[in-house]
Amino acid sequence: MxxxxxxxxxxxxxxxxxxxxxxAITGYIDSTDLDLQFVFVDDGSVDETYSxxxxxxxxxxxxxxxxxxxNYGSHAAIRAGIYHADADAVMVYSSDxxxxxxxADRFYKGxxxxxxLVYSVRTGYRGDLGSRLFSKLVNRCIDENYPAEGLIGVAFxxxxxxxxxxxxxxxxxxxxxxxxxxxxxxxxxxxxxxxxQGESKWTLAKKVKLFVDSFVMFSYAPIRVITSIGILLxxxxxxxxxxxxxxxxxxIFEFAAGWPTMISIMLLGFGVTNVSLxxxxxxxVRTLDAARNKKTFIVDTVxxxxxxxxx
Numbered sequence: 163m164x165x166x167x168x169x170x171x172x173x174x175x176x177x178x179x180x181x182x183x184x185x186a187i188t189g190y191i192d193s194t195d196l197d198l199q200f201v202f203v204d205d206g207s208v209d210e211t212y213s214x215x216x217x218x219x220x221x222x223x224x225x226x227x228x229x230x231x232x233n234y235g236s237h238a239a240i241r242a243g244i245y246h247a248d249a250d251a252v253m254v255y256s257s258d259x260x261x262x263x264x265x266a267d268r269f270y271k272g273x274x275x276x277x278x279l280v281y282s283v284r285t286g287y288r289g290d291l292g293s294r295l296f297s298k299l300v301n302r303c304i305d306e307n308y309p310a311e312g313l314i315g316v317a318f319x320x321x322x323x324x325x326x327x328x329x330x331x332x333x334x335x336x337x338x339x340x341x342x343x344x345x346x347x348x349x350x351x352x353x354x355x356x357x358x359q360g361e362s363k364w365t366l367a368k369k370v371k372l373f374v375d376s377f378v379m380f381s382y383a384p385i386r387v388i389t390s391i392g393i394l395l396x397x398x399x400x401x402x403x404x405x406x407x408x409x410x411x412x413x414i415f416e417f418a419a420g421w422p423t424m425i426s427i428m429l430l431g432f433g434v435t436n437v438s439l440x441x442x443x444x445x446x447v448r449t450l451d452a453a454r455n456k457k458t459f460i461v462d463t464v465x466x467x468x469x470x471x472x473x
Contacts, residue, residue: 165224166196166251167270167317170243172236173215173257174205180214183257190263191223196270199224203243206233216465224248225467231460237336238459244336245327246464253317254336260284261314261352268350269317278322278345282315282352300338308341314352321345332458388438 176183191198200223204212215227228246230239240254251273253266261282272280300308322340331339341347408414 164197165199165249167253167266168199168201168247168249168251169253169255169266170201170203170240170247171255171257172203172205172239172243173207173211174233174236174239175207175209175211176257177207177209177211177214179258180211183259184218186259186263187223188220190266191221193264194267196267198266199226199248201225201243201247202227203239203246204229205236205239206230220467227463227465227467228461229463229465231462234459237334238332240336241326241330242459242461244323245330246461247323250320250323251317252323253315255315265315265350265352266317269315272348272350273317273319275348276346277348278319279340279343279347280317281309281347281349283309283349284314285351285353307347308338309349316340318345330458332456388434388441391434392438 171183173180187200200220202215202225204215204227212227212229218225226246226248228242230242234242243254244252251270253269255263255266261284265282269280269282297308316337318340322343322345325343326336326339329339
């Protein structure tokens with residue numbers, strides 16, 4: 163039987179929250195009429211996450227557990243799940259359950275109404291200062307329609323799925339890539355649920371990496387900012403040079419030894435130069451990855467469990 167929806171669930175060391183996740187998923191399966199497939203992706207967990215996922219019986223729903231060879235990060239894990247999803251319609255759901263799994267019906271309904279992308283907007287949520295700043299920069303430099311509160315869940319149809327599986331980007335946010343495609347989209351409001359078990363694996367280091375990756379992969383703003391700074395500093399330098407020449411020629415004032423000024427100018431100049439080279443290097447590294455055709459993820463094992471009733 164043709165599947166209605168594949169739900170991709172990435173997991174990394176989530177042993178503490180798996181029991182609650184299982185109860186939520188099985189309860190949802192019993193209440194829905196959709197023909198579902200759950201694609202769990204173990205992103206190189208070092209605890210018992212993979213074995214627990216493989217032991218689950220999801221009743222009438224199909225399931226697949228994809229084990230990656232190591233920890234590649236949540237976005238690579240999501241891409242692996244999308245690649246192994248069998249339904250034309252795909253939804254991404256987080257294992258820490260930030261929204262009710264029952265909302266999958268609402269996502270699927272939006273897709274059936276003709277939208278190629280359906281995404282959630284969080285209600286009752288306000289991120290920290292860093293998150294809000296990140297969102298504002300994303301809206302300004304990448305996509306003005308990207309949700310200011312960030313994404314919880316997203317579902318999409320066969321067109322987006324095909325594009326994602328054709329162009330599997332490394333060091334890239336899958337959500338930004340989806341939004342950049344420009345297909346018709348629908349936003350639905352969902353309540354934000356606080357995490358109850360375990361700790362978030364979304365560390366500061368990962369947030370910084372996503373920040374750098376996002377702006378290097380999807381925006382030319384960093385290069386343009388550095389170019390503008392370079393032009394401004396060059397203009398200031400030219401004006402200062404002309405001023406010094408005029409002052410010398412007409413003896414307007416005497417110059418004293420200005421070592422502090424000279425050091426400050428040199429530090430500023432070298433600092434801007436090094437930042438510029440760093441940003442250029444970020445672009446070159448990603449160009450190198452694309453030229454080498456480096457794999458975004460490597461699959462270790464795929465365990466598939468068809469529904470007992472043969473559906």
